[in-house]
Amino acid sequence: MAEKPKVAFYWCGSCGGCEEAVVDLAEDLLTVAEAVDIVLWPVAMDFKKKDVEALPDGAIVASFINGTVRLSEHEEWVKLLRKKSQLVFAFGSCAHLGGIPGLANLSNRQEIFQWYYHEGPTVHNPSGAVPTPDFKANGHAFELPEFWDTARALDQVIEVDYYIPGCPPPPHIVKDAVMKLLQGNLPPKGSVLAGDRALCHECPLNETKPEKLLIKDVKRPHEVVPKPDECLLAQGLLCLGPVTRGGCGALCINAHMPCTGCFGPMDHIQDFGAKGLGALASILDYTEEDDLDRILEKIPDPVGTFYKYSLPASLIRRKNMGGKSS
């Protein structure tokens, strides 16, 4: 019997939702597990770094890597997996675009440590201890990963062959990617494994989207119970459907929540947040600056609204903290 293709799963800075997404394959997971030889999956199986290091280069057919690259440990691992793998799949929004943890790029290491180890209201740290890469305790030397100023998308660290979008990727998207891999009919390298049309095209409410969309008020999801049969944008909810890659099956819309953009931009868009901001700002139905100032108060966090999943992959990647550019 021919040897089964080796695959690896790895997580960087992530919440674990992408691991859930693999388990969400349900019965299909058994088919996949049958067809492949899993050589690494930290959440579920006990393999060590040395096991991966012992493999010949290119021995892994595909590595599925989720999470944002935030620590030196993440970088070491993904570089190792790149060396050992024929194909690397960025799995989920964090690996694809930097993800929600990428919003930490509005800050830097110093600010983050200051809050989490000193200033936060629930912090009790009388000795003022902060994580350091090397420390000794009871005569033993310990090593911790380095924490970086900036979170990165996977392709800002290693070459990535394919992207599986979503936060987390829905089961049909994961299954489709795995089947394409096993059947050897993957699209050109660099592809995002979903459609390349806006979510609006597959939205069940698309029919109700007015020909000319203009809104007088912006509503936040907690403020309204949306009508189930009218375009959410027309109802004043900031839905990023017009700029977001479709393919998810309009999961959030079906749950009466606006799209927040986890599938990221379509191929022709360079900067998701800037595009989304441009698209949605233009439908605010006011022409006077005072009126606009007033309605824009309803968008208190533009970065969190438009770059919820993609700040590290945006054109400028992070907040300008002054001084330390390199």
Place this chain on the structure above:
Amino acid sequence: MSAYEPKIVGIFCNWCAYTAADLAGISRMKYAPNVRIVRVMCSGRFDPQMVFWAFKHGADGVLIAGCHPGDCHYQEGNYKALRRFKLLQKLLDQLGIERERVRLEWISASEGEKVKQVIDEMTETLRRLGPLRIQETPQAPEAVGTAGGGHHG
């Protein structure tokens, strides 16, 4: 620092602002040579992506100029520019980029003098602010070596 000359990308609408810039040229007005004007058909063509693209590629400021309110050749393009501009300003605050680096002006075809005045003013403002440095290399302050490539952008 004294050698620093700001670079401004101008996004000028065909019908008003660009025509005004032409007028300024024909009238031999002298104004700061720091602006590189891109002609677009309408200020409504302005997309915040253009601003970040310009910043990433070395611009210190972006000047968007279109027809006065009510005068847009396409009825409402300049209002769309205004709405994007207003929201973009809030975004710039969060990203640590000074608001003055992006400026929106209404300049009619006859206002060659205003082209001169706005460009001179903005150049002076940017001189004061200094160069915009986009922080590219994401590393710990003391970490050595450089980050990997990156296919984005």
